[in-house]
Each structure stands twice: as C-alpha cells, then as structure tokens.
Amino acid sequence: MTFLLQHLNYVAVIILMMLGLFVTFAGGNLIKRMIGLAIFQTSTGLFFISLGKVQGGTAAITISPTSPEAKALAAQIDPATLAQTGVNGVVYSNPLPHVLILTAIVVGVATLAVGLAIAVRIREAYGSVEAADIAARDRVPLPGQPAEPLV
Amino acid sequence: MIFDPNLTLNFILLAMLVIVAGFVAATRSLLAAIILMSVYSLVSAIWLVVMDAVDVAFTEAVVGAGVSTIILLGAILLTRGEVQKPKLSKLIFPAIAAVISGGLLIYAAMDLPGFGDPASPANAYVGHSYLVSTPGDIGAPNVVTAVLASYRGFDTLGETVVVFAAGIGVAILLGFGERAATAAPQPLDPTGDHNVVLRVAARLLIPLIALFAFYVQFHGDLGPGGGFQAGVILSVAVILHALVFGLRETMRALKPGFVRAVAALGVLLYAGVGIVCLTNGGTFLDYDFLFDRDTEDAIPSGLLGDPDAIHHWGQHFGIFFIELGVLFTVAATMVTIFYAFAGRAPDAQKEAR
DSSP states (O other): OOHHHHHHHHHHHHHHHHHHHHHHHHHHHHHHHHHHHHHHHHHHHHHHHHHHHHTTOBBBBBOOSSSSSHHHHTOOOOOOHHHHHHHBBBBBBHHHHHHHHHHHHHHHHHHHHHHHHHHHHHHHHHHHOHHHHOOOOOOOHTSSOOOOOOO | OOOOOHHHHHHHHHHHHHHHHHHHHHHHHHHHHHHHHHHHHHHHHHHHTTTOOOOHHHHHHHOOOOOIHHHHHHHHHHOOOOOOOHHHHHHHHHHHHHHHHHHHHHHTTTHHHHHHHSSSSHTTTHHHHHHHHHHTOOOBHHHHHIIIIIHHHHHHHHHHHHHHHHHHHHHHHHOOHHHHHHHHOOOOOOOOOOHHHHHHHHHHHHHOOOOOOOHHTTTTTTTTOOOOHHHHHHHHHHHHHHHHHHHHHHHHSSSSSHHHHHHHHHHHHHHHHHHHHHTTTTTTTTTGSSSSSHHHHHOTTTTTTSSSEEEEOOHHHHHHHHHHHHHHHHHHHHHHHHHHHHHHHHHHHHHHO
8 A cells, every 4th residue: 555655656657757758759740749748848847746745844045043933844754754754854855856847837838839839830831730630631642733832 | 865856856846848839740830839939938947947957047037938939929920821731751751850869869768877977977076166266266156157257257258259140130130120210110009009008017027137237237246136137138128118119119219220339349358358368368268467556456356345454456347348248249139130120020020912
C-alpha cells in the first residue's frame, strides 16, 4: 500500500504524458496537436517537481530557524530526519527542479507561439489546418492546372 | 499510515488534471479545448503550491492560464474551423503507441525513489548543497532565484535568448502587426456603447497589474517571483489594454518598434552584466566581480535597511540587473507575439466577408 502511494504520482504524470502523446499523434488538426504537445510538456514538468518534493518540507525560501513558522514546521517532523535532511533546522524541498521547470514553462509558451504562427501561415497557404487536407493538396494538383504555389 | 492532508490534496489535484486532460483529448471543439487547457494550468498551479514549487506555480498561473490561452485564442481566430471527426481506424496506432510508451515508463517508474523521499539522489546531493551554500554565497533568501540567476545564470541567459528568438520567429512569420495599425478603424456601433463597464474596469486594473508586476520583479530574491513572472504579468497589462481599447490604440501608445528594441535591450543588459564581470577579472556572469573593490566599499552598508547584515553587493546587484534584463525581454517578446497574432486579424476578417 505504501509502495503504491509512493509511486502513484509518477503513474498519474505518465497518464498525462500518454494523453498528450495521443493527442499529438491522433489529432489531425494542427492547433489540437500543439495543445497535445503542451500537455506532454507540462507532464514532464510535473514529473520533475514530483521528484523534488521532500516529505514535510517547505518552499525553498530560507527562513530563520527561530521564527514561529520554522518551529511549527519542525514540530511536524521526526527530529532525526530534521537533523539529517534539514538546513539550519528547516527542511526544504529541492529547489533545482523548480528552476529548470520555471524557465521551461516560459520557453514553452514562446515556442508554442512559434508553432501556432506556423499553423496560421499554413492556413493562409493551404486554406486548412487539417493534416489530411494539407497532405491531399500537396499530393494532387487541381485538375487542369499546376499545383498552387505556396504563398 | 498517518493521514497526510497534503498527500490527499496532491492526489485529488492530480486526478483533476487527468480528468481535464482527458476531456481536452476527447473534445472536438477547439474553443472548449483551449478553455480546458486554461483550467488545466490553473489546477496544476495549485498542485505546484502543494508541491512547494511556489515560483513555478506563479509562472504556470500567469503563463498557462493567462498568456498561452490568449495566444491560442488568437491562433484559432486566424485558422478557424472545427476538428474533423477522426476515423476510428486512424486512432488505433496513436493509442497503441501511447499505451506502449506509457506502459514502459510506468514499469521503469517503479524503480524510482519513493515520492517525497529526502534521501533520494536528486534531493540528497545537488539540491541539498544549493540550500546549504546559498546563504553564504549569494545571500538571497529565495534559493530558486539564487540558482536561477546566479549559480546557473548562464543557463538562464540561454533561455532568455530562446524567448527572444521565438519572438523574432513569430514576428518573421506573422509580421509585427503593422497591418492593424494601417487598417481602417472599426466603425462605431450604432446601437450604442456596450463596453463601458469593461473600459472603466480595465482603466482601474491596468495600473494595478503593472504595479504588481514591479512588486513581483523587485521581490524576486526575497519571495516567489522574478523576471520571468513579472515580464509575463507586465505584458498582460498591455494585452488587456489592447483587448479593451483596440489594438490601434495600444500600438499608438506602445509602438511595435519600441517593443522590439526593449526585447533586444533585455538580452543586451543580461549579457552586458556578464561582460562587466569578465572585464573586472572574474568569469562570465560571476557577480562577485561586478564591482571592483573600491566601488564595493563605497556602497553604504545600510542601503537595504539592516546595516549589520552581511551583504554581497555584487551578487545583489548582479541578480537585480539580469532579472531586469529578463523582465525587458520576456515582457517585450510576449507583447510582440500578441501584436503579431492580433495584427493579423484584419486580414482574416476581410477574408471571411
């Protein structure tokens, strides 16, 4: 039971990843694919953050060990663990995954915008953002005339 | 097993995320999918607070629930159309691929250290050492900002450049929104003005949003926040103005050329701090060399209130300047991206007629 509870987070994150992957692969619509990619990307972030959580820890903003907040936190944790994993008598969660994911989110929205901009140009050139329509227009030129040039 | 409210909340929120993502996958309406993505981001922001990742939660809330929703809405305005009903046979292979890769990952995840384990390799060595050495090395209470801006400042410079480059990419693909600036103004609605409440509320909100952005910016080393979050919040103030008063008005107040210059200035400021450190004998972005000895001694020790506290002036001002560079680049890039998408709209409307 404890083993299951300890690994349930990873399973949930992987289910999110599977949903993102499925939408990215199956969605014929380019915008829908970008949304799937966004879910995929967040799932990676959630996985990193899950790994960085420390039982009984607090956000990685250093507080004085004599402050009432620090004492209230310390009261919830077994003193042996506190001595081993705490910094100055306070247990913090791992800040490193937070740094990586924070910047990844902002970079993610910027790259999402680039992807969407390409989708907009595809719409203007092909008249559709459905992958099937685009492939069909690429393959068969309209009867009696050469394939339309890209704008 | 003791009842842990945080753990229970964690599972409830994760279940909500899976359900929302499931509906995003199932819906054929793009508008519904985008609004659900906004909900997804908001729920994951709450989950991140439970996970102690307050800085990330902040970013996810402003980026995921705010700006990316607006950009996605702008994109469906320009592309239009529903998702076609997919053939069932076309869904089988993606489903198999997702299930196989997911199954393999779940199999591998069983070997991972347990959730919340303080002794896991990730938490015990590198993460712990940053927590131990930050007060002595940097002096900033927020360890996330210290790692982001100082220890790994070079990474963050790379990320700022990526954001800048993405802004240029969007501008090259969609233009700078100059079509909106030259397009004929929208005719007034003959039935009267329906947006009085919106305009009055926006006039009140925009200064407050901008003020909040600066608060987030300058408290980044004390609490959750920093250049990335503040930049996105600041751009939201501009975007709100454009949504309520029209893009033409916003572009008159904040010229696209000026915005582009600010985006470039941010990267320049960031890299410039690194160069100053180099010329003073340090390595690139080693803020301890930002000031030479005499300048550092000349800074009054009571500048930030407590005169007795030990101050790392180089680190303090280094982080201040590079966060300012991040603010400039992120805010200006988000506004550029918005201008590009929104400025394309007059064409789409013309086409629709």
